Amino acid sequence: MTTRRTRLIAALDTRDPAEATRWANAVSSHVDAIKLGLEFAYAAGFETVTKVAQGRDLFLDLKLHDIPNTVGAAVGSLNRLSPAMLTIHASGGSAMVAAARQACDDSFPEGKRPLLLAVTVLTSLDDAALAETGVPGGARAQVLRLAELALRNGADGLVCSAHELTALRKEFGERPVFVTPGIRPRGADAGDQKRIMTPTEARQAGADWIVVGRPITKAADPAAAAAAIAAELIAP
Numbered sequence: 001m002t003t004r005r006t007r008l009i010a011a012l013d014t015r016d017p018a019e020a021t022r023w024a025n026a027v028s029s030h031v032d033a034i035k036l037g038l039e040f041a042y043a044a045g046f047e048t049v050t051k052v053a054q055g056r057d058l059f060l061d062l063k064l065h066d067i068p069n070t071v072g073a074a075v076g077s078l079n080r081l082s083p084a085m086l087t088i089h090a091s092g093g094s095a096m097v098a099a100a101r102q103a104c105d106d107s108f109p110e111g112k113r114p115l116l117l118a119v120t121v122l123t124s125l126d127d128a129a130l131a132e133t134g135v136p137g138g139a140r141a142q143v144l145r146l147a148e149l150a151l152r153n154g155a156d157g158l159v160c161s162a163h164e165l166t167a168l169r170k171e172f173g174e175r176p177v178f179v180t181p182g183i184r185p186r187g188a189d190a191g192d193q194k195r196i197m198t199p200t201e202a203r204q205a206g207a208d209w210i211v212v213g214r215p216i217t218k219a220a221d222p223a224a225a226a227a228a229i230a231a232e233l234i235a236p
């Protein structure tokens, strides 16, 4: 049993800066960070990312995946956005993860280095969909394999589903940061997510952070939805 506090990240997936700002203002007092990612950055631009994030911890989710030189340079270019967390794909390989880590160390001021998170197996993939990509053996084995690669090469933590947390904690202990999307309150629509768990289950399995998007942003009252999820994260 651990005394870890599981924190909540709201994924603000929209193309519209006004909507993102409205959601950020509504949920801010209930969440620990906001996530802006590919949809928002491509549509609204990076300077707008900074505007929406102002005064909040920013999880900048760009899921970088390219050759080491390109990923390192891209990570270095993101320092002006002062993210608290950044994502790369662990499947880019050891050298790519190491290049991202080096860029974090070299390009961000002391004390402002973002947490470098390696995405393992997307929560939208089940074992069959993963096998289609040439990876037999199931999501859990692949997450453990990529976790080892990423943590050995300088990632601070992983993005995975809550289903893998017990195995990951057993293998890698308490130090790495584990961030779990694919979170659905009981009865909520899974949408395109496959490896899902409830906020309570993710907390009990050992998540440091959970990421929740549509169950908050598509709710009639996003602030109330975020508050209800945050309440689930307070251990009884």
Ligand SMILES: O=C(O)c1cc(=O)[nH]c(=O)n1[C@@H]1O[C@H](COP(=O)(O)O)[C@@H](O)[C@H]1O
Pocket (backbone or CB within 6 Å): 011, 013, 037, 061, 063, 087, 119, 121, 122, 123, 124, 159, 160, 181, 182, 183, 191, 193, 211, 212, 213, 214, 215
């Ligand atoms: O890196 C991520 O945040 C991520 C990884 C992953 O495996 N699965 C996943 O859903 N995400 C992100 O987490 C968010 C989940 O959104 P909802 O499915 O709407 O709760 C989205 O912004 C995804 O881009």
